[in-house]
Amino acid sequence: MTQTHAYGTTAATQPLGPLGIERRQPGPHDVKIDILFCGVCHSDLHTARNEWRNTMYPSVPGHEIVGTVVAVGDHVTKFKPGDTVGVGCMVDSCQHCASCADGEEQYCENGFTGTYNGRGKENTWGGYSENIVVDEKFVLRVGHEARDLAAVAPLLCAGITTYSPLRHWQAGPGKKVGIVGLGGLGHMGVKLAHAMGAHVVLFTTSPGKQADARRLGADEVVISKDPTQMAQHAGSFDFILNTVAATHDLDPFLALLKRDGTMCLVGAPEHPHPSPNVFTLILGRRSLAGSAIGGIRETQEMLDFCAEHGIVSDIETIAMKDINTAYERMLKGDVKYRFVIDIATLKQEAKAA
Ligand code: NAP
Ligand code: ZN
Numbered sequence: 001m002t003q004t005h006a007y008g009t010t011a012a013t014q015p016l017g018p019l020g021i022e023r024r025q026p027g028p029h030d031v032k033i034d035i036l037f038c039g040v041c042h043s044d045l046h047t048a049r050n051e052w053r054n055t056m057y058p059s060v061p062g063h064e065i066v067g068t069v070v071a072v073g074d075h076v077t078k079f080k081p082g083d084t085v086g087v088g089c090m091v092d093s094c095q096h097c098a099s100c101a102d103g104e105e106q107y108c109e110n111g112f113t114g115t116y117n118g119r120g121k122e123n124t125w126g127g128y129s130e131n132i133v134v135d136e137k138f139v140l141r142v143g144h145e146a147r148d149l150a151a152v153a154p155l156l157c158a159g160i161t162t163y164s165p166l167r168h169w170q171a172g173p174g175k176k177v178g179i180v181g182l183g184g185l186g187h188m189g190v191k192l193a194h195a196m197g198a199h200v201v202l203f204t205t206s207p208g209k210q211a212d213a214r215r216l217g218a219d220e221v222v223i224s225k226d227p228t229q230m231a232q233h234a235g236s237f238d239f240i241l242n243t244v245a246a247t248h249d250l251d252p253f254l255a256l257l258k259r260d261g262t263m264c265l266v267g268a269p270e271h272p273h274p275s276p277n278v279f280t281l282i283l284g285r286r287s288l289a290g291s292a293i294g295g296i297r298e299t300q301e302m303l304d305f306c307a308e309h310g311i312v313s314d315i316e317t318i319a320m321k322d323i324n325t326a327y328e329r330m331l332k333g334d335v336k337y338r339f340v341i342d343i344a345t346l347k348q349e350a351k352a353a
Helices: 042-048 146-156 158-168 184-195 207-216 227-231 278-282 296-309 320-331 344-352
Strands: 002-008 017-023 030-040 065-072 084-087 090-092 131-135 176-180 199-204 220-223 237-242 257-265 287-290 315-319 338-342
Touching (some): 002 344, 017 131, 030 084, 030 146, 030 315, 030 320, 084 146, 090 131, 146 184, 146 315, 146 338, 158 237, 158 296, 176 184, 184 199, 184 207, 184 296, 199 207, 207 220, 320 338, 338 344
Parallel strands (some): 176 199, 199 220, 257 287, 315 338
Antiparallel strands (some): 030 065, 030 131, 030 338, 065 084
């Protein structure tokens, strides 16, 4: 084991602060990664504050990791020291169930091991730390330019969580696609759906985000609290991707779907949404669905798609010590559009201590 500096919390009501954690020595199939940047996902906040009621403390969040390989085990074939790599939300899965066989490890029938708060061979701690050791099967190749690496980090969760359902429900030319919420996931959803060639409509509760939404690739912007604006789109969507992190009424969005249209939820709020009106679903054979991140193969496909199309996240880089302020700002929707921690600031802090 090696001692590693990290940031985390020991209880739901405590702010995040410096913590010491232990990383395993790289085994034969492991890659040791020196972390450069880690994105701040709303799931980090849900977990740190035990909003999903499954947090193991101490908790070290962070699953949008970009770094440099510093050591590899004897049997590692895909990576070598010096490579730029990414790690997303998973670090292990059973590798033998039907979902794993299909490359959909996020639906592992025996439960995948999360990058943090995981209960695999060991408890897992995430990317708010100096380094991480991961089985090479769960390490991604990053092909972007070095200057973009901070902005690549959010692709590892926000990117794949929106890319996967957009592909599954075939967003593309001739399709009218809605994205609900312009936060970390939502802004990636807008960029990706636009790059796939769909007609993109952004739904927001924040009138101040309209110009940004258009710049990011939205063809139209709808203020979702305005019933008149909503009514103009009744029955017209092929697909709606809902990224909202809070409980809300789903009916106004379901009513905007065409016959056979689908709304997919990726937002995972602390409390359930009110049950949708059954008739809105029945009359139109509409579907309400959900989707979790994406498999490793598809995550690599997404990273390659983004490198090819010059897509990265719009970010605000922060120092590790400012994480608690960043959480409060995220709760107010005051982030354009993802915070990314410069892990060099954690290393400096650790050295000075
Ligand atoms: P985020 O950056 O905080 O964005 C969420 C957005 O939702 C906000 O920017 C806001 O957009 C909208 N919103 C917030 N509160 C709202 C309210 N009360 N009513 C209506 N809209 C509201 O969060 P994120 O990192 O994108 O994550 C979004 C959710 O996805 C979280 O619950 C997270 O845990 C979940 N998640 C799920 C997966 C998965 O695999 N399914 C993966 C990652 C994250 P506007 O200002 O534009 O309205
Ligand atoms: Zn996430």
